[in-house]
Amino acid sequence: MSLNKLLSPNDHPDLAEERRRATFNTDEMSAIIWENKQNWLRRREISKIVAEHPELHDPCSQAYMTRAEEVENAARKATTMIRKLGELGISPFEGEDIFHLTNEVIGIRGHPLAIHAVMFIPSLQAHCSDEQMHFLEMAMSMQIIGTYAQTELGHGTNLQKLETTATYDAKTQEFVLHSPTTTSMKWWPGNLGLSANYAIVVAILMIDGKNYGPHHFVAQLRDLKTHMPLKGVTVGDIGPKMAYDSSDNGFLRLDHYRIPRLNMLMKHSRVAPDGTYTRPPHAKMSYSAMVHVRSHMVRHQAMFSAYAMTTAIRYSAIRRQGEITPGAGEVKILDYQTQQYRLLPQLARTFAFLFTGQAVKNIYMRVQKDMAKGKVDEMAELHYVTSGLKATVTHLSGEIIEQSRMSCGGHGYSKATNFSEIYGVAIAGCTYEGENMVMLQQLARYLMRAAQAATTGHSLSSLTDYLVKPCEKHSLIDKHPDKTYSHHISAFEWAARRQIIKAYERLVSLKNQGLSNEEAWNQNAVELNRASRLHTRLYIAQKFYDKVQTIVDGPCRAVLEDLLHLHLNYELIDMAYYLLEDNYLTGQQLNHLKEDMYRLLQKLRPNAVSLVDAWDYSDHELRSVLGRRDGHVYENLYKWAQASELNRTQVPPSFEKYLKPMMEEARKMSKL
């Protein structure tokens, strides 16, 4: 009886062979990956329901649709799905069920209600005062479709400089929303282009000529019956993007557009009828939403990575190319050390990101509760942690996905694999929700405060305790580490501490040379980013380690220990620079780390397929011909290709119009 529970009689023999080699029960691992058995079984149930309902399927591969077709198809599926939620007992706006259902039915390319669910409703929840709950009710019951319009053509991160204004007119008790310039147009919000009829517009509040900074306003954009843009509203789609083809990201220009006073969201700041402004009690309350989104991003990036890894590792087990021993027959490409090195450390990272994402989600939930009791400090701290995580994880996920794609050779380049969409969607995370360089600088601000505290022997919080811990050099050369990996973690701490302190000292030194605080900061920005990345990589390593300690199932724990061990070695080699610099590590120790890594590649290889199988993605959700569970790749690639729009006729129109005249002319000439 195979420990890999996905093994099935119709499997490609090469995949079946891999599955029979599993040393752990994949069902147990699935429960770990999806946090518990209940979640995992619920996922299965949802996948099964989707499989049984053809009205939730695509009529053809999404790769074959035009954007207009995609947008319409996504609207069809999203509304059909919403209608079934009651019957399925799924809440439309929160939890894992709707997330998984959406991935199954819609995929990752976007749909017309996406921003309504992930931005519009949460923002209303966060900012509606008691007398404004009707907005939330209309949104939750799907009477309106909303979006969140913040970014402008000319402005992203720096909200203070947004150009859209909301000028209070006390006479009529209205706000006048206005886009004074081309660059002030709202630009990028998802579903703003065609689908939304409402938006939360972030605009600079102006009262009696005074600038009160950015605030949230609810604006109706389109007529509820005809869907035509209202007077004063210019709105449309911003055109195709690197990915997310079925999302109608939009632009919005407002021309002296009036909304009632009570359309400003007033839970925190208020404008009285006479124009009197009241400040919010806690400026830091606004962290919470960002932290929420970024903590989810870490898990989502792990899932994107796992999509890519599933395809790459399964395909590497059925693709045969070249012989290692001449005459012995072509081997699976997964047998090449280069292929193992390309994939297995990235698989380890995928698990590291997953477990880190789970951990920060749990911390967020705890801290959120504390905040309700008035404790806001930990949320501020989590803001810094998730800023660093967001930047580090999105960047590395891009690497995971592209390495996965390229490891599939030419076929990885085909849209039949879904790789380019996964990459496009994942890598967008480097830019949205705070551009990565800005995110790293955010964390660096915290780290510099921690470094300053450390100069007097103090720690700002448990997050940066390692800055003041007595540090000693440990040997990393044990062939059989003690399973606590404490020396590995110490090495991460050493690297992070050293870079943080160096960056701090350089900052002080630049200021001592006469630079202003801001100039010194800017001229130190690259070193600060390095510090943030190292701190974050330590954090991830620690969370991976912590999670593995909680695993009860022996065989699962054993293989996760191997993955953890590989992760720690790979990351330390990748950051060896910081460890060699001051001889924390010797060249010989580094060699041992490498030899250990090569050994781990061989050790993990037999479990590689089972480790991706355990994510338990259905073929439907994966949308990848190369990643099919059964491994029957080639015949299905052929089947997929035959559906290409270019194969609808045997002879393309370009032949009669252009190619034939050219060739006939040439033949005539040759006869002259």
Place this chain on the structure above:
Amino acid sequence: MSLNKLLSPNDHPDLAEERRRATFNTDEMSAIIWENKQNWLRRREISKIVAEHPELHDPCSQAYMTRAEEVENAARKATTMIRKLGELGISPFEGEDIFHLTNEVIGIRGHPLAIHAVMFIPSLQAHCSDEQMHFLEMAMSMQIIGTYAQTELGHGTNLQKLETTATYDAKTQEFVLHSPTTTSMKWWPGNLGLSANYAIVVAILMIDGKNYGPHHFVAQLRDLKTHMPLKGVTVGDIGPKMAYDSSDNGFLRLDHYRIPRLNMLMKHSRVAPDGTYTRPPHAKMSYSAMVHVRSHMVRHQAMFSAYAMTTAIRYSAIRRQGEITPGAGEVKILDYQTQQYRLLPQLARTFAFLFTGQAVKNIYMRVQKDMAKGKVDEMAELHYVTSGLKATVTHLSGEIIEQSRMSCGGHGYSKATNFSEIYGVAIAGCTYEGENMVMLQQLARYLMRAAQAATTGHSLSSLTDYLVKPCEKHSLIDKHPDKTYSHHISAFEWAARRQIIKAYERLVSLKNQGLSNEEAWNQNAVELNRASRLHTRLYIAQKFYDKVQTIVDGPCRAVLEDLLHLHLNYELIDMAYYLLEDNYLTGQQLNHLKEDMYRLLQKLRPNAVSLVDAWDYSDHELRSVLGRRDGHVYENLYKWAQASELNRTQVPPSFEKYLKPMMEEARKMSKL
């Protein structure tokens, strides 16, 4: 009078300000980039001609076309272009003119005659015997459209295991071409899907049951008049890909398809009417075509990188975001150290790749001549060099392009920038013409032979002289290097030598442990790849250095010296690991390298825009709203977006069909 000759009265003031700061004459630099003044002026002339001929333009942005529209549009432009070649005095199949014309007219997304020009004709030239010249004549005069069909669904690099067979039938003096399995279908060849009516098919030659390995056969695929596939031929498009949307990459299945004996290309091997087989005189002759393609690839990757850099640097000079000094106004994002660090080292790499590409092209031409005289050794050597270059440069170009894209924030994600297409096209180079891991292993074979020779004090060739040179440690801390950068180059040599020797010793040690040659090689493959990369990075640094020495114009040389210096520092820091490992470099020296790098970022920043301007890409060729020469980005992004297919109606069909019923139902429910 500005030294930047692209400065024009209608420039965005922020770009104009940058251009006025140029310290060198951009016309002089253009002549260096395009190798001489004549080439550069000819480029300008071609750009001008294209600008003046609307029949060579696209009716709308390529991003708005379906694949069918793109393929037809590309056929229209390609055939129109071909017709004009005589009038323009441009040769259709070789030289820079046709390359530049194609980039202007078609862009980089492919066209129906592309493989005809770059693979079909060169292969005929290389393999036609005297009695087969009619194939070449038909191809050159465009009476037929050919492609090159080698890769199969189940087989790429390992040609010996191709499954397509060509069985000689002496009775009829024909070859029977046959695809015995699904995996034996030809898969991927460009233009095979719809456009080509001929192909060179690579198939295993079988005579009397004996396998003679892969050979080239000319097969007509489609009827010349009707373009219908001939009997025994199944052919079609393989569907959409990550990029190259207007290229009809295809599949081909041959069912006992007969061709005359003289359709096997017989310049090298021959099959006599009675089936007697004659071997080619030089097995290594076949290197030449691969070397040719790969040496061009290096330059092309530099050009793709320069496209991306042009957009990123120009946009970074007009995008303003955030204040460095509070209250002093928002700064150009190029003023942030993080942005400079993201872009300028990549710009230096772009120049490094360009000059390396020029150098190997010139070496190729010389060696090609020598080969005609029977000297084949240097071509074999160049094969190894270009294998390493191909792998290293394509990988790093991907990094250059993605860093460029992300440096543009959200707007970089829009197809209005062309970034995603440039990335998709450039990164394909990691996979085609020999997958990168395989390429690095090729070079490693040469390096291991060189390492073995070095153990007895011998050098295989000037390429690996540094393996036997007396090596000493140099100080890299001079604040004012002597402009020979000899210490920098020594450090590259040190790193490469050390890794090559270490990899060699590890290989020997694995064999001594009892592994077979092949097993030892496989278990050492990652270390071998590291050796190949370091050797190649040394080669690139050396070629960049060599080129700068030839520059006569003082101001151009000065800024190129700065770029070279930045490149050397950045690369050495990037590979510091290898230098710190055995204390070639101390932590303090590394610090100096970094400080020097930060200083160079500031020094180069004022020339950044002028350095990309000097590539002299027309807006038409660049196809990037963000990269426009005049910098008027925002109004043109808006204009571009308005053309989105989704903006053809104010209200999308999805509203009436799906969104309205959902909302109306919800409103009814709420009233109950």
